[in-house]
Amino acid sequence: MNSLEHRLHLGISLSLVLLFILLWFLGQRSMNDLTHEFVGSRIEHDIESLLAAIEVDADKITLPKDKMPAVYQQPFSGHYFVIAVNNILTINSRSLWDQTLILPKLKAGERILKISEGPDNQKLLQINMGFIKNNLHISIALAEDLTQIDSEKLKFKKYFFILSLLGLIILLLLQSLILRLSFKRLESVCSDIENIEEGELVKLSENVPTEILPLVQEVNHLLGLLEKRLDRSRNALGNLSHALKGPLNLLFQYSDKTQDQKGRNSYDNPFGQYNIEAKEQLERINQLITRELKRARLAGKGISTQRFNAIKEVPDLVYVVNKIYAHRELSINQQIDNTLQPFADREDMLELIGNLLDNACKWADSKVNIFIQRTSESDKNIESEKLKIIVEDDGQPISDEQLASITQRGTRLDESVDGHGLGLSIVNDIVKLYAGTIVIKASSSLGGLYVCITIDIN
Numbered sequence: 208m209n210s211l212e213h214r215l216h217l218g219i220s221l222s223l224v225l226l227f228i229l230l231w232f233l234g235q236r237s238m239n240d241l242t243h244e245f246v247g248s249r250i251e252h253d254i255e256s257l258l259a260a261i262e263v264d265a266d267k268i269t270l271p272k273d274k275m276p277a278v279y280q281q282p283f284s285g286h287y288f289v290i291a292v293n294n295i296l297t298i299n300s301r302s303l304w305d306q307t308l309i310l311p312k313l314k315a316g317e318r319i320l321k322i323s324e325g326p327d328n329q330k331l332l333q334i335n336m337g338f339i340k341n342n343l344h345i346s347i348a349l350a351e352d353l354t355q356i357d358s359e360k361l362k363f364k365k366y367f368f369i370l371s372l373l374g375l376i377i378l379l380l381l382q383s384l385i386l387r388l389s390f391k392r393l394e395s396v397c398s399d400i401e402n403i404e405e406g407e408l409v410k411l412s413e414n415v416p417t418e419i420l421p422l423v424q425e426v427n428h429l430l431g432l433l434e435k436r437l438d439r440s441r442n443a444l445g446n447l448s449h450a451l452k453g454p455l456n457l458l459f460q461y462s463d464k465t466q467d468q469k470g471r472n473s474y475d476n477p478f479g480q481y482n483i484e485a486k487e488q489l490e491r492i493n494q495l496i497t498r499e500l501k502r503a504r505l506a507g508k509g510i511s512t513q514r515f516n517a518i519k520e521v522p523d524l525v526y527v528v529n530k531i532y533a534h535r536e537l538s539i540n541q542q543i544d545n546t547l548q549p550f551a552d553r554e555d556m557l558e559l560i561g562n563l564l565d566n567a568c569k570w571a572d573s574k575v576n577i578f579i580q581r582t583s584e585s586d587k588n589i590e591s592e593k594l595k596i597i598v599e600d601d602g603q604p605i606s607d608e609q610l611a612s613i614t615q616r617g618t619r620l621d622e623s624v625d626g627h628g629l630g631l632s633i634v635n636d637i638v639k640l641y642a643g644t645i646v647i648k649a650s651s652s653l654g655g656l657y658v659c660i661t662i663d664i665n
Contacts, residue, residue: 212390219382227375234367238360243332246351247320250334254349257288263341270298278302283327285352293344310348313337322353329354392416396423404514409434451496458489514549515556517579524561525577532568539564539575547581550594550664551641559637563598563658566631570602574653581664594664602655610647631658638662 253276260274268290278286279300289308290298299307306326311319317337325331333350396415402408410427413420525539550556560577567575578597631647638645643662650657 212386216383216386219386220379223375223378223382227371231368231371235364238363242353242356242360243320246332246353246356247334250332250349250351251336253286253288254334254336254347257290257347257349258338258340258345261290261340261345263343266292266343268292268297268343268345275300283329285329285354286350287325287331288347288349290348291346294346308333308348308350310346311335313346315339315344323350325350325352330357389416393419403430451492455489455493455496458485515551515553516549517543517547517556518545520553520557521560521577521579524557524564528561528564528568531565535568535571536573537568537571537575538573539568539577542576542578542580544580547579547594551662555637555640559634559660560596560598562631562634563596563660567598567600567602567656567658570655571600572602572655574601575599576653582661592664593661596660596662597658599650599653599657600655601650601653604649604654605656610649634658634660 256276257270260270262269262271270290272280276286278284279288279302281302282304284302286300287303287308288300289296289303289310291310294312296307296310303326308325308331309323313319313335315337317335319335321333321335323331323333329352331350332353333348335346335348338345338347392415396411396419399408399411403411410430411423413423413427415423521541521543525541529537529539564575564577567577576597576599578595580595582593582595583591635645638660641662643660645661646657646659648657649655
């Protein structure tokens with residue numbers, strides 16, 4: 208259980224249950240003690256009344272019937288007593304009928320309270336007390352039936368149990384509601400994180416519970432550091448590219464001044480041959496610098512990103528590519544799942560799909576297909592939603608050796624086609640960033656190159 212809410216709910220619930228069990232135990236014990244003390248005080252009062260009514264004559268005692276409460280004269284009335292002189296049983300209450308109570312040996316002033324079994328299987332609270340009256344050692348045992356009291360106590364226990372159970376359930380529900388409302392305040396943090404991912408915010412709101420405020424402040428501090436480092440990296444890249452532009456232009460000018468006397472370079476002239484090769488390398492460096500400057504401009508500022516909306520962005524990419532290769536009069540067929548929601552980083556996907564389309568249009572004879580669709584895959588009984596990006600063209604068939612090396616950085620299949628050979632290598636790097644897969648093979652439908660990229664969009 209990694210959920211804090213579940214852990215708190217379980218911990219508090221167990222605490223409440225233990226508390227109610229403890230209250231139940233203490234309540235029952237207190238009720239029994241209170242009952243015994245209440246009944247015991249009444250029994251002691253009756254014992255004192257009996258002791259006062261006893262008449263002592265030499266070594267004998269008598270108890271006049273007119274001084275004996277009527278309840279002790281009714282058989283099995285629930286009120287009983289026995290009196291002993293010098294530990295010899297002398298008088299029994301008529302309510303005992305032909306039975307008696309066990310009266311232990313007592314010293315003067317001694318008091319013993321116990322639960323005993325009486326006539327007709329009655330549960331009795333019995334108090335035994337010892338006295339000295341007229342130099343005689345008198346012991347009195349008086350008992351009262353607890354059956355009726357226990358019956359009332361049982362009813363009270365049932366009501367108390369029902370009320371306690373209802374109270375516990377209500378407290379658990381209130382606790383669940385309070386915890387849910389408390390953790391609901393954390394949803395704003397999740398929402399802020401999603402907005403940062405979408406590019407709508409640059410930091411988390413600090414209007415959060417005090418307990419997580421330090422965490423939010425640390426995250427905001429980290430976001431600020433990352434933004435500064437990213438800005439420095441982009442600025443450094445832009446500055447480096449701009450700094451290289453000047454020397455590169457001078458090299459171009461120097462190359463132009465070293466032409467042969469006929470005003471052109473020639474492979475017949477060794478110096479002209481070296482000049483041609485040097486100029487080609489300068490052109491490549493110029494393309495790389497231009498590309499990096501363009502990427503730095505597209506990246507914008509800050510670390511905030513936007514999701515890629517394929518339904519909206521892909522037609523724009525196709526339009527741009529059609530403009531670039533307008534002289535080729537290519538037919539670009541696009542099919543995009545209309546239910547597809549925005550996914551991944553916008554700049555990453557623009558670069559990935561843009562490179563795929565650019566590469567396909569370079570090699571295509573007349574037709575290019577691009578398909579973007581969702582698909583589901585099961586891995587170890589775990590269902591995951593995948594996205595497939597398929598780009599294929601009707602260019603010339605390629606060999607197995609070319610397929611094996613096509614994604615290597617800088618590899619180009621045809622030096623006559625403009626480009627610096629980094630397109631599919633960059634695509635491969637982006638696919639690795641998203642832990643996806645890439646399949647490159649000959650297209651079965653168009654005959655040219657077929658590229659299928661699969662990434663997880665869960």
